[in-house]
Amino acid sequence: MIKYALTCEHDHGFEGWFGSSADYDDQQARGLLECPLCASKAVRKQIMAPALAGTRRTVQDESTAPVREMMMEAMGRIRRHVEENFDDVGDTFAREARAIHEGKSEQRGIYGQATPKEVRELVEDGVPVAPLPPEPPKKTELN
Structure with missing residues (x-):
């Protein structure tokens, strides 16, 4: 699973969980992503630092x-x-x-x-x- 920080055209921030990066791309291309606050379909990924496990x-x-x-x-x-x-x-x-x-x-x-x-x-x-x-x-x- 991959968690992405997402935002809509109105700068509402939210997160989405996807099985893979390709799943995100597929849902985005088919217009299935929607802001939970305003229902905008203009959703994009925010810049975020990866969470890495280690010692x-x-x-x-x-x-x-x-x-x-x-x-x-x-x-x-x-x-x-x-x-x-x-x-x-x-x-x-x-x-x-x-x-x-x-x-x-x-x-x-x-x-x-x-x-x-x-x-x-x-x-x-x-x-x-x-x-x-x-x-x-x-x-x-x-x-």
Whole structure:
């Protein structure tokens, strides 16, 4: 089986599975291919990189393991620093961050929870925010 990334004349992207390259060519020539979104028959293959199996990825994964471990440790240190030195304002984070930014509340480091909508609004209004790194997985939870 071959999977092709396809697109129609309206740039709707979708994929199609074919028994062979010749099957794709045959269906295309007979007008059997159709966009599932707009029913356009003007369908063409998109450029895509082939998926190749091999051992190179395993070698790369092994060589990047020390870097990944170092990054996980650094993120854990950042999280611990924030939790030990900043005020946890819980689900009032967005309101409190805005109040600090506007000078209506005392200037201090805070952390807490906010919805994606609240974060977007804070960023749009120029309030500096950043996500807190996730808790690192426990060594017993790793593969």
